Amino acid sequence: MNLSALHCCVLIPTYNNHKTLRRVIEGVMEHADGLDIIVINDGSTDETATILAGYGQRIRVLHNEGNKGKGFSLRRGFQEAIRLGYRNAISIDSDGQHLPSDIPLFVQAAAANPGAVIMGSRDMEQAGVPGKSSFGNKFSNFWFKFETGITLPDTQTGYRLYPLGPIKHLWLFTTKFETEIEVIVKLAWKGVAILPIPIHVIYDKDERVTHFRPFRDFTRISILNTYLVLLTLLYYLPVRLVKAIRDKGLWEIIKREALKPEETNVSKAVSLGFGFFMGIVPIWGFQLMVGIPIAVYFRMNKVLFLTAANISLPPLIPFVIFGSYKFGGLFYQNGVQLKTITDLTLESINLNFAQYFLGGTLLALFAGIAGFGISLFTLMIFRKSPLAG
Template sequence: MTLSDIQCCIIIPTYNNENTLRRVIDSVLPYAAGVTVVVVNDGSTDDTMYILASYGVKIRVLNNVSNYGKGYSLRRGFQEAIRLGYRNAITIDSDGQHLASDIPIFIDAALKNPGALLMGSRNMEQEGVPGKSSFGNKFSNFWFKFETGITLPDTQTGYRLYPLEPLKTMKLFTTKFETEIEVIVKMAWRNIPIVPVNIHVIYDKNERVTHFRPFRDFTRISILNTWLVILTLLYYLPKRLFLEVRKVGLWQLIKSEAIKPGESNFDKARSIGFGFFMGIVPIWGFQLLVGIPLSIYFRMNKVLFLAAANISIPPMIPLIIFLSYKFGGLFYRNGVQISSLEHLTLESIHLNFVQYFLGGTLLAVTAGLVTFLTSFILLSLARPKSAKAL
């Protein structure tokens, strides 16, 4: 099987990689018979232009007039691939870390998963992988899962096979390294299957040139993730829940989630304990906004969590605040003492905020631990066969 069988071209974004660019192009050309190799030169100032010119018609070169960023180059490459009529595009970095010999792996996976986004999964634990790359990948994996509910081993890989049809109507706003995050999150939101494939990787510190600027680019990625998280909480998370409710019915969804016969007593107990914690912790107005995504991320029982979190229903709120003050008074002595609920006023809350916040947090932790242990013991007695070790 060849790239022609999946109507796939190759896109190589490059910027000042004269040491490795020729080797990368030479390695992919044998796999590119009958398809186009698109090299996007992002305003390089080294010998990149001369290297690319030496290939003549073997490759298609797109030159950016300035260094606009990897994301801009990728977007330009996608547009060219779509214009040429391709259905898929493989992207490979020009720094020499990726091996063209892995292209058949992508072809095989594409034939088995038509229309899917294929992500080359690197072994980030192997010798020679820079520490900052490993940390950055784990950081990116965490936020991708939070935003999409999908677990991937490598979300920062530049070696990918993109289905081009979704990109025809997708609006992308970023132009630097963060574009690779933006596009996979938005594909996940469109329910495009995302499949990891194992690839090889080479990190040669003597040859490899990276243009990732830790402070500036990490800041850009953080800003993007902040925006994506907001969209997740306000729209995509409720949308996924609504679609699930419409699919199986609200009552059936609640019933199946609450019972879950295969769920361990520990998981049920931690959901209840976490619900009590979030219902009491003094972040009023944000308890469920924070708690629901966390319960989803850590795969808790959402029904049991929500039921336990309702300890903070209006009739209980004055009692929780009062107990928070009393609990905080055990550790913080500088506030005005409140001896009864009648003394609980807006003025007293203002004067004793530190005592209240400290007490509320400690009360939430204590209540969460107590309800977790109590629930676990009761569930173990009621469901002995479901009791499992941590």
């Protein structure tokens, strides 16, 4: 199947990439079967406009009034592709890191998976990949998995094939680099399949110009992820859980996660120990919000983690707080010392906050280590670890 059968066009958002733009366009022309190439010039101040004018009617050019951002350009490209009646659109960066010769890989994958987003997955461990890019990608992959339940090796790639039907009904509000995260999260929430394929990538430090501003854009991505995580916790995670319960049954899900026969005793003990730690550490109201993503990222046993974290259930909270305060008193004392748990009030904790916080942190560490040790010892007695043969 070719691009024509897919009703596909190619989107090239560009901003001040005059060194590589011509090579990218001509490479796309070679592999796009003469279909529409839509270049979105995001207010470039270099030779971009002159380069684009040289192609005449062979490409479609959209000019933004000023530098609006990559996300704005992508969204404008989507709108133009939809207006022209295309069903799919391939986006490719203009900085030369992507090879147009990989376009047939997207065509093949899209033909085998109609309606799916096809993500070009770069090898982020190869020589020449900037360290900040590798770290940022891992960070993005983690939050994408938390927000959607889908594991992807490269969520920050700009080389993608989008199905335009679902995008037509998306509400997108971001305008910079974070749009590429927003769009795939919201498509995943709509049940659109997202599939990675390996692609080639080139990082030529003498030629490539990146407009990613680490502090500012990383902050914008973090704010977006905060918003998406809140939506996930309040709506999409419960929806996924209800669906899983409906399909498999609650008890079966809990039993399967808790038992996991392929899981080692050490792994189970780590999950329990971490649960005890998070249940006591003095960040009340945020313990599960912090603990669950960490447990998911490190592939801990979520049932065992949550079970152990319930050491701080409401009836036990006063005892945990008083125990933290007393434990802290072994190393540091301030304020009026409390003699019994009946002396525990919000005012007394405020007066002794430093002692309580230090004690809570140390007690959480102690409980986590002790929980790990006791759990591992018990499991070694009653359960044969898979690695033991």
